[in-house]
Amino acid sequence: MLIDGRGMDDSIPYEKLKALLTREGCLIEDEIEVRVDRKKSAERIKILTALIGYETTINEEGEGWILKVDTRKRRCQ
Helix, strand or coil, rough: EEEEECCCCCCCHHHHHHHHHHHHCCCCCCEEEEECCCCCHHHHHHHHHHHHHCCEEEEEEEEEEEEEEEEECCCCC
């Protein structure tokens, strides 16, 4: 699954991912990719995923950042 937040306000990809992980956590695929423009946005999202209990990696890609959220370990399993 991909959430492309490039060119958007920082709160949009954050809120989309938050809603997805907290409301539909059992229905998502094994990985979610979140693309953002700024490292600060990526770090904020990584804090969210860590608090919820998912492992996330951040990588610089071109002119933006990509987060890969490992959702294989779901709370509902």
